[in-house]
Structure formats: C-alpha cells, structure tokens
Amino acid sequence: MPLATLRPLEFRATAAATMAVLVMGLALANGLFVGTQSEQVLNREVGNSMMGVAQSLAHQLDATMWARANQIASLARIDALKDPSVAQATIEELKRRDPTIAWIGMTNLSGTVLTASNGLLVGLNIASRPVHAEGLKGLFVGDVHEAVALKGKIPHLPGENPKFVDVSAPLLGADGKPVGVLAVHYSWEWTRTTMRELTDPLRDRDGLTVYILAADGTVLLGPEDAIGKPLPHATLAFRDGWESGLWSDGVRYVTGIAHGKGVHDYAGLGWTVLARQPASVVHAEADRLRRSIIGSGAALALLFSALGWFAAGRITRPLTAIASAAKRIGQGESGVEIPEVGGQTEVGHLSRTLRDLIDSLTHKDAALMRLEDIAYQDRLTTLPNRRYFEQYLEACTHGTGAAAMMYIDLDGFKPINDRLGHDAGDTVLRQVGQRLTTLFRNDDIVARLGGDEFAAILPRSANQQPPDAAALAARVIEAVNEPVSIGGQMVRVGCSIGIARWPEDSPDVATVLRRADEALYQAKRDGRNRAVVWSPRADNDTA
Incomplete structure (x- = not known):
C-alpha cells in the first residue's frame, strides 16, 4: 500500500x-x-436521619415510662385504694382503659395479693418478687423481664414468651409507713407499637432495621433471631450520633445511635436505640x-x-x-x-x-x-439546620470577635401537636421560622435545632456596638405570640429564650452555649414566655 x-x-x-x-x-x-461526593453527602444525610429516628424512639420510650411511673405513683397516694372493693373497681377500670397493662394488683405488707385484674394471683404471696420488695421502698421501675408468676395465665401469641416492664409504688398508712404495694406489669408489646408509629413514615427506606437494647447490650427488640442476645456489633461505646461500618454479617450499614437519658426526674433504664440501613441502599x-x-x-x-x-x-x-x-x-x-x-x-x-x-x-x-x-437546610422551615449551626460554632472557636447567643424553645407547642396533629404542628413551625427570619439581621444566624427548638447567633466585629439581645428577644416573643390560623382555627404558642454573650460570659464558646441553655431553663422555671439573660448569680442558683 x-x-x-x-x-x-x-x-x-x-x-x-x-x-x-x-x-x-x-x-x-x-x-x-x-x-x-454524592456518597459522602448521602452518608451524612441518611446517618443524621437514622440518628433522628433513634433519638425520637429513645425519647418516646423514656417519656412513656415516665408517664406511667407518675400515674402509678399518683394512684398509690389515694387513700380510698386501701379499701379492697374500691381498689378492685379501680384496677379493673384501669385494665379496661389501658390495653398495655397485662396485670395490675395490690398487695399487703407481707406481699399477699389482695386484689388484682381478672382475679389473677389473688391470695398468692409475691414478697420475693422485685415488684413488691422494691415497691415497698419507693417508686420502682423494673427493666424488661419474662413472665414468672403470670406465665401461662395471660393471653399472648402462640410460641411467644410474654415480657413485662414493672412499675410499683408503696401504699402508705396514716403514719406514713408502707402498708402494701400497688404493682403493674406493662406488656412489652407497647414498644412494638411505638416503634411502628415512628418508623411507618420511613417504610420507603429499604432495609431499615431498629434495635432496642437493654443496659447490658442485650437485644430487647429487633430481628427475631437477635432478641435476647448481645448486639452483633460493638456500638454501645459510641455517644449519640451515627456511623458507617461493617457488622458481623459482613454487610456495611449506616447506623444511627441514641441512648435513653430519662425524662425529668425519671433516670431511665439505660436503654439504647439503633436504627440502621444498608449502605448499598444509601449509595444506590x-x-x-x-x-x-x-x-x-x-x-x-x-x-x-x-x-x-x-x-x-x-x-x-x-x-x-x-x-x-x-x-x-x-x-x-x-x-x-x-x-x-x-x-x-x-x-x-x-x-x-x-x-x-x-x-x-x-x-x-x-x-x-x-x-x-x-444537607445544611432544615426542610420544614428552610432555616439552617443543627449541622450548619454546629459547624458555624466550630468556626467561631477558631476566630476572633464577639457574639450574643440565644436558645429559643416554644411554649405550648406539644398540646397543639397532640390535639390537632403533626400537620398543624408543622404549620406552626413554618410560621415561626418565617417570623424569626424577618427579625434577625442578614449576618445573624438563626437555625432550627430540631422539634420546637431554635437557636440564634448575633455576631459583631470589634468596632461594633453589642446587639441589644434583650430587646430583640422581646420582639421575638411578641412575634411568636401572634396567632396562627390552622383550618380556620386560631392557635397560639409562646416561647422561652435564654441569652448568653461571648466572650463576656466565657471565652469558651461551648460554655457560653451551655449558659444560654441554663438561662432558657430559668425562663421556663420563671413562668415561660419570657427571656432570661445569663448571669453568674443565675449560674450559682442553677447549680
């Protein structure tokens, strides 16, 4: 060629x-x-979502147990319950109204069951059981355990070994000394219902699995083959957060972790909640x-x-x-x-x-x-989210300047959410977000941290006058107090605000945030719907 x-x-x-x-x-x-880059963004977004599911479930479990413990403690103080006929009628009515009660009864000082729902265990002595022995000492909340005295005496699913959570409180005589115990076995089935309610909105997430662990790491609720066994993954050492890693089955999961911290004066039972999703689904x-x-x-x-x-x-x-x-x-x-x-x-x-x-x-x-x-935006209110807020604070710790910091928590929001539903609650949160946006300066940062919690940072340079945070807080309270129309119905919420200044109150940003949080709780204690500026005296009072 x-x-x-x-x-x-x-x-x-x-x-x-x-x-x-x-x-x-x-x-x-x-x-x-x-x-x-997309995998990294999706990892963070899904990881935070999994952590949110775990935190919501852990808080709901603690809140439910706190409410039940308070209910039993209050009932035990009613003198009329010492009359067996009154106690029997009250017990049967409680059992009828609350399907999660597997058994409720009243014992005398020696531990003999005097009255009980459906007559179960009447006449038997349960003095050796913790529900009686610990109940004589004060309000008692027992961890999950299998049926002992009630095994085979209450209805349950075929092949299922029923489990309970105990709550008991002493019945006191006129001299203030115990004369018996009011004891309740709550069916563990309520946790499944709670878990379904929180995870149903996420049923489109393929492979989502939720575990509830006892304080010793034993699986209380999760896949059937894992119940009663240690969790097949060393995650209990982690604080609340999320991780992406291999489990013992050789599969990589994105896992959110939350530890139960109790509610108010209820310390909790040390339960841990994990929500996981296969990384292969996340990265699809x-x-x-x-x-x-x-x-x-x-x-x-x-x-x-x-x-x-x-x-x-x-x-x-x-x-x-x-x-x-x-x-x-x-x-x-x-x-x-x-x-x-x-x-x-x-x-x-x-x-x-x-x-x-x-x-x-x-x-x-x-x-x-x-x-x-x-990934940095709260989808409901379009405000910056907790992740953006925390990264902004991290930048502050490495810089110079000054700022006023606010914690804002809505008052009266939960009753609206409970009475009118989550859609109404979302409407209120969106309205509050819009009002907050109009009140702050362009260089201020106002973010939604989650639920009905908001936070704001008011930065200033060295040659600027400090912002009048108290006056701004008053305008925030006034704006939030304006009614919100929901389906033709006007509802109102208030807000409590805690304020601290950096570096005047402390050169450490984390300490200033904690003091703003302390001031917020002081505002709650002082009657809500008000703002409190942190001071050293307030810190001593709180301590």
Whole structure:
C-alpha cells in the first residue's frame, strides 16, 4: 500500500481515538468524582436521619415510662385504694382503659395479693418478687423481664414468651409507713407499637432495621433471631450520633445511635436505640448517577470518534485548536473553553457539541454543591439546620470577635401537636421560622435545632456596638405570640429564650452555649414566655 494512502487513514484513526479517549476520560473522572461526593453527602444525610429516628424512639420510650411511673405513683397516694372493693373497681377500670397493662394488683405488707385484674394471683404471696420488695421502698421501675408468676395465665401469641416492664409504688398508712404495694406489669408489646408509629413514615427506606437494647447490650427488640442476645456489633461505646461500618454479617450499614437519658426526674433504664440501613441502599442513587455519567460519556465517545474519523481530512487546522483547548481542560486549567470554529459544518458541530459537553459536566459539579446546600437546610422551615449551626460554632472557636447567643424553645407547642396533629404542628413551625427570619439581621444566624427548638447567633466585629439581645428577644416573643390560623382555627404558642454573650460570659464558646441553655431553663422555671439573660448569680442558683 502506498505511503500516501496510509497516512490519511492513520490520521483519521488517531483523530477518532483521541476524541474517544478525551470524552471518556472526562466522563470517567467526573463520574468518579461526582459519585464519591454524592456518597459522602448521602452518608451524612441518611446517618443524621437514622440518628433522628433513634433519638425520637429513645425519647418516646423514656417519656412513656415516665408517664406511667407518675400515674402509678399518683394512684398509690389515694387513700380510698386501701379499701379492697374500691381498689378492685379501680384496677379493673384501669385494665379496661389501658390495653398495655397485662396485670395490675395490690398487695399487703407481707406481699399477699389482695386484689388484682381478672382475679389473677389473688391470695398468692409475691414478697420475693422485685415488684413488691422494691415497691415497698419507693417508686420502682423494673427493666424488661419474662413472665414468672403470670406465665401461662395471660393471653399472648402462640410460641411467644410474654415480657413485662414493672412499675410499683408503696401504699402508705396514716403514719406514713408502707402498708402494701400497688404493682403493674406493662406488656412489652407497647414498644412494638411505638416503634411502628415512628418508623411507618420511613417504610420507603429499604432495609431499615431498629434495635432496642437493654443496659447490658442485650437485644430487647429487633430481628427475631437477635432478641435476647448481645448486639452483633460493638456500638454501645459510641455517644449519640451515627456511623458507617461493617457488622458481623459482613454487610456495611449506616447506623444511627441514641441512648435513653430519662425524662425529668425519671433516670431511665439505660436503654439504647439503633436504627440502621444498608449502605448499598444509601449509595444506590450515587451509583446510578455515576453509571449515568460514565454511560453517557461512553456514548459520546463513540459519537465523537465517528465524527473525528469522517471529518479528519477537512478539519486539520480547527481540530488542532480544539485538541489544544481540550488538552488544557484535561490538565485542569481554569477559564478555558472549546473554541467555536467556523468553516466546515462538521468541525463547527464538533466544537459546539464539545462546548455543551464541558458545560454539562461543569453543571454536574454545581448540582453537587446544591446537594451540599440541601444537607445544611432544615426542610420544614428552610432555616439552617443543627449541622450548619454546629459547624458555624466550630468556626467561631477558631476566630476572633464577639457574639450574643440565644436558645429559643416554644411554649405550648406539644398540646397543639397532640390535639390537632403533626400537620398543624408543622404549620406552626413554618410560621415561626418565617417570623424569626424577618427579625434577625442578614449576618445573624438563626437555625432550627430540631422539634420546637431554635437557636440564634448575633455576631459583631470589634468596632461594633453589642446587639441589644434583650430587646430583640422581646420582639421575638411578641412575634411568636401572634396567632396562627390552622383550618380556620386560631392557635397560639409562646416561647422561652435564654441569652448568653461571648466572650463576656466565657471565652469558651461551648460554655457560653451551655449558659444560654441554663438561662432558657430559668425562663421556663420563671413562668415561660419570657427571656432570661445569663448571669453568674443565675449560674450559682442553677447549680
């Protein structure tokens, strides 16, 4: 074959191969980068979501046990219950109204059951059981245990070994000494109901699993094959948060962790809640995006290699300019664009298509940045979320300047949520978020931390006057107190505010935040719907 015939073919092959490698290389690089960044963002978002589920369930379990303990403690103080006939009628009514009560009864000082729901265990002595022995000493909340005296005497599912949580309180005589015990066995089944109520809105999350662990790490509730056994993953040492790691089954999970901390004067039973989701499910969207970018890159590579083959003989000069620009882009040089050349139709089309490709790949990075923004935003109120607030505080610890810090907690929100439903509660939170946005300066940070909790940071430079935080707090309270219309019904909430100043109250940002929180609780104790500015005297009073 003559050399003159060979060279054009070699040039066409080289041009086609160059186009394919250039486009595919850009697609692969961008696909890998965007996929990796997307995985990290999704990890954080799903991890925080899992932590939120775990925290909500842990708090709900503690709140339920606190309410039940208070109920039994209050009933035990009623003198009329010492009359067996009154006690029997009261016990049966409680059992009828509360399906979670498996058994309720009253014992005398020696531990003999005098009255009980459905007459179960009447006449038997349960003095050796903790529900009686500990109940004589004071209010007692016992951890989860299997049925002993009641085994086989109460209805339960076939093959199920019923479990209870005990609550008991002493019955006191006129001299203030115990004369008996009011004792209740609550069925453990209520935890399943609570867990279903909290996880039903997340049933679209494939592979979501929730564990409830006892203080010793034993699984109380979770997959059937795990109940009664230690958790197959060393996570109990973690504080509340989330992690991504391998479990003993060889699967990587994104896991949210929350430890029960009790409610008010109820210290809790040390339960831990874990919510996990397979990382493969979390990363599925990132994998799809990566495959889409690489697939479109492969298709474009084929397209441009064909164009290069057929156009190489006519586009030597403009192709050189395009190849040069593409090489500079591939080397990471900023501000470089593929030239839009005239002349041959094929070359002009090639240059425009390459410009569109580079623009498309660049916009993928912009989409990733938008995804990052979403991760920092509270979806309900559009305010910054807790994650953004904490990162802003972290930046403050490494900088200079000053700021006033506020903790804001709504008063009267829970009754609206309970009475009108979560949609009404969401409407109130959105309205409060909008009102807060209008009250603060552009350089102030106001964020929703979760639930009905908000926080604000009012920064100032060295040459600025300190912001009048107390006056601003008064305007916040006034704005929040404005009624909210929900389906034609007007509802109101208030708010309590705690204020502390950095660095006046402490050079340590974390300490200032804690003092703002102490001031908030002082505002709650002083009657709510007011603002309290932290002072050293207030700190001593709190301590």
